[in-house]
Amino acid sequence: MVRLCLVSAYLIGGINKLFHFDAAVAEQMHFGLHPGWLWAALAILVEIAGSLCVIFNRFTWLGAGGLAALTVAAMLVANNFWRLEGVARFIALNSFFEHLGLIAAFVMVTYLASCERRSSG
Structure with missing residues (x-):
């Protein structure tokens, strides 16, 4: 259940992008990623x-x-x-460090998975 919670935003985001591909392409292009269709497809695959x-x-x-x-x-x-x-900096700074916390959680889940494999094998 914890693993599902960790990736829930990514899984929902990937599915949402898949079913609204034009919006996903527009999102990628909004952030200056071209070609948008390629970056959207890669995001969907990874998510x-x-x-x-x-x-x-x-x-x-x-x-x-x-x-x-x-x-x-x-x-x-x-x-x-x-x-x-201003406010835009405040919001982006908070979001930046929230995402950094997610990255740390991915490192931890990888570490735990490798420990489980070593102890069972």
Whole structure:
């Protein structure tokens, strides 16, 4: 259940992007990622496949690593607080560090999965 909670935003986001692909493309282009269709497709793949890897504890390192890499990219593109001022900076700064916490959780889930594999094998 904890694994599902960890990846829930990514899984829902990936499914939502899949069913609203035009909006996903527009989102990527809004952040300056071109071609938008390619970045949207990659985001969908990583969000859905990575989430399933984490949920089912199979290739956890790959799924969590992909989701962490996607999160780093999003942090740098969408939460660039260092370029903003005022309320926008405050919001982006908070979001940046919330995402950093998610990355730490992906490292932890990968570590725990590797410990489980070593102790059972």
